Amino acid sequence: MDNITQWAQELYDTCRVGHYSYGDQREIYENFLIDFLKDIPKDILIYDIGCGSGYCAQLYIKRGFQKEKIYCVDFSPQNIAFLKQQGFHASVGDILDLNEIADGSADVVICNGVLHHNSDPLKGFW
């Protein structure tokens, strides 16, 4: 992990869990996400990469998606411990090095507010 990514990891791991409110901006992101999700079958397998404290994961459940088919990944161990306590599949992982997720294992991958924190955002797409 390079210095910039490591710095972001340390920052997010020391943030209070649930911190990512985005203030008034959250509604804009949320409407975009809700619109994206509305025509997708509810039994699909979702990966949420850079899941934070699970704001979006809770939103998927509210929109009818199945908790047991939501996989949360974040490089903050604190976030992942928090999500595991709530019964989510959750694992620590770096979006720039996600070898543990097999090709074709997700129906949908969602990544909200994450790539810009990294030294090589484009690499996060591969």
Ligand SMILES: C[S@@+](CC[C@H](N)C(=O)[O-])C[C@H]1O[C@@H](n2cnc3c(N)ncnc32)[C@H](O)[C@@H]1O
């Ligand atoms: C602004 S928060 C957004 C959290 C969540 N996606 C949401 O919408 O509430 C950014 C999150 O991305 C995570 N993150 C940043 N870079 C990451 C990386 N390289 N790999 C995994 N997670 C990363 C941080 O730990 C943090 O939880």
